[in-house]
Amino acid sequence: MRSLTLVVLGIVLGILIWSNPTMQAFQQSFGERITQQIQGTQDDGWLERQAARLGGALAAENIDRFTTRRSYLIASTYTVDLDGDxxxxxRALGIFGRFFTLDEQS
Known part of the structure; x- marks a missing residue:
């Protein structure tokens, strides 16, 4: 029974390590989030949707300049400081290939 527990723990640990999101994954997720936020503040016209996508893409492309990633092997934290203050x-947690907001300033 003990060896089965160790095998299961090893498999779970391996999955956690393998699914620890990268900075590139954070950039993509952040871009999608910005796109959704921009779309939520504007009408649903074609031009507005295109502008939102462009804004999200530009934000995603440059977010690594303002983000600190700390990897803990099984998960990572992402801290975004846009104004350098x-x-x-x-602040977000990346685990199992997903991102969860820990703290957000408006």
């Missing part, structure tokens, strides 16, 4: 606008 040492007060992060966003």
């Amino acid at each position: 040492k007060t992060p606008e966003l």
Whole structure:
């Protein structure tokens, strides 16, 4: 029974390590989030949707300049400080290939 537990724990640990999101995955997720936020503040016209997609793409392309990633092997934290004042606008946890907001400044 003990060896089965160790095998299961090893498999879970392996999955956690394998699914720890990268900075590239965070960039993509952040871009999608920005796109959704922009679309939520505008009408649903074609031009507005295209502008939102462009804004999200530009934000995603440059977010790594303002983001600190700390990897803990099984998960990572992402701290976004857009204005460089040492007060992060966003902190997120990446685990199992997903991102969860820990703290967000409006």
